[in-house]
Amino acid sequence: MAPKSVPTASESPAGDPKHAVRATRSAGRQMRSRLLDGASRLFKERGLSATSISDIAAAADAFPSQITYYFRTKEALFVEAACRDMLHVARAAEQAALSAQTPRDYTRALVESVTATDSVAFFAEALTLTRRRQDLAPLVERTIERLHGEGLRAYSNQIERHGWDSLRDPDATSRRFWAVAIGVMVEGYAMGRSPDELSREMLRVLGDQATTKAAGDSARLRLVGEHASTSSSSAGETSS
Amino acid sequence: MAPKSVPTASESPAGDPKHAVRATRSAGRQMRSRLLDGASRLFKERGLSATSISDIAAAADAFPSQITYYFRTKEALFVEAACRDMLHVARAAEQAALSAQTPRDYTRALVESVTATDSVAFFAEALTLTRRRQDLAPLVERTIERLHGEGLRAYSNQIERHGWDSLRDPDATSRRFWAVAIGVMVEGYAMGRSPDELSREMLRVLGDQATTKAAGDSARLRLVGEHASTSSSSAGETSS
Numbered sequence A, B: 001m002a003p004k005s006v007p008t009a010s011e012s013p014a015g016d017p018k019h020a021v022r023a024t025r026s027a028g029r030q031m032r033s034r035l036l037d038g039a040s041r042l043f044k045e046r047g048l049s050a051t052s053i054s055d056i057a058a059a060a061d062a063f064p065s066q067i068t069y070y071f072r073t074k075e076a077l078f079v080e081a082a083c084r085d086m087l088h089v090a091r092a093a094e095q096a097a098l099s100a101q102t103p104r105d106y107t108r109a110l111v112e113s114v115t116a117t118d119s120v121a122f123f124a125e126a127l128t129l130t131r132r133r134q135d136l137a138p139l140v141e142r143t144i145e146r147l148h149g150e151g152l153r154a155y156s157n158q159i160e161r162h163g164w165d166s167l168r169d170p171d172a173t174s175r176r177f178w179a180v181a182i183g184v185m186v187e188g189y190a191m192g193r194s195p196d197e198l199s200r201e202m203l204r205v206l207g208d209q210a211t212t213k214a215a216g217d218s219a220r221l222r223l224v225g226e227h228a229s230t231s232s233s234s235a236g237e238t239s240s
Helices: A017-046 A055-061 A064-071 A074-095 A103-117 A119-132 A133-164 A170-191 A195-206 A229-236 B019-046 B055-058 B066-071 B074-097 B103-115 B119-132 B133-164 B169-188 B195-206 B227-234
Strands: A165-166 A210-212 A219-227 B164-166 B210-212 B221-225
Touching: A017 A055, A017 A064, A017 A074, A017 A119, A017 B074, A017 B195, A055 A064, A055 A074, A074 A119, A074 A133, A103 A119, A103 A170, A103 A195, A103 A210, A119 A133, A119 A170, A119 B119, A119 B169, A133 A165, A133 A170, A133 B169, A170 A195, A170 B119, A170 B133, A170 B169, A170 B195, A195 B055, A195 B133, A195 B169, A219 B103, B019 B066, B019 B074, B019 B119, B055 B074, B066 B074, B074 B119, B074 B133, B103 B119, B103 B169, B103 B195, B103 B210, B119 B133, B119 B169, B133 B164, B133 B169, B169 B195
Parallel strands: none
Antiparallel strands: A165 A210, A219 B221, B164 B210
16 A cells, blocks of 8 residues: 655656646647647658658657657548648638738738648648548638638728728628638639739639729729618729 | 461451450440449449459459459549549539520529539549549549539530620639639538538539629629629619
């Protein structure tokens, strides 16, 4: 029988037990994040089937058992890495577009930022995988909700700040942006297209998303909506 | 040494050699088509990794060696089956939309037809696979060219026949349709969405593609483009 005075794990002699728990949690988060970084890089380079758990462990300076401890399966790690990457690239794109002064520049900055990485193609691969692995669907669903939610908020802020007119309901605009991004990237990556070509195709497929209220000089198309028809229909007659 | 009078394969005693060659070609085409039918059904049901060459051979009442003879690899068969399926569904969608009397009905008929099958998701899986198998890219490229070419022709015919106004250049409209289809389906299949939900999301993301020249009663948004502004700007003032 062990004497009562032997310290338990949470009362370790290393000091304040709460501190020890916090330290363990923080180390766990760091390891998780390192594994996701390594996985993301290797999966994007080689794809799911050509990347093994031991490759990822080696890249993250970890043991294979740590991967199964944190993520259970290679597929779950793939989907989590892709979801994290997708949200990163979406935020980076919004950052890159913050200084745009016209709707066209805004869309162009978003598109160039998104097509410069292969994160959308990575995410699309994770979506395709999830179709056959519905146990991974909840994470994908949360990611898509955040993507659309954050996209809508960023777009609405830009519109309001500049006083632009969205050509369509902002939520549909934001959803269209990501649907088009996935469609164009999946198609373009299959054909080995360059970021430049992807960017041109995406801009072409997207078309205009908003106009300046003053009927911007470069706007080829202007819209008369129900709510805007009384105030802007006269301007329609002055367009060339 | 064989005597000179032994018939060669092309001079078989079965009759006219040209007839024999034609019969062989036709039997080959039929077998090829049967293998593609079986493969398409199994791949859509189970996905690439859960379907084996011998499963497909059994489904098509053929030998595994016939699959490798006609298609070389399972992946090549997957991509060819998906490409064929995609062109079929695109033609079926155009057929289903032929009788539409308004731009909205036309888009709705296309969307409902496309979301009722899993052919777009199957094609998207083939695109994702092709990214890592660039030897399969030429077939995918030809399929996408045909998809866009036939889509553009069908859309242009509809517009002209009914005298509709396309809100954007018809080629970009047709490309957008397929990019959105791929994006919405890849996302929706990952989340286990029903055909009805896919259809609603796709219509929402697409928005209006064209308007009737007479400013259709149900059109929420109407567009004044450069080329149309002189003839239709006055109609803009009558919208509610």
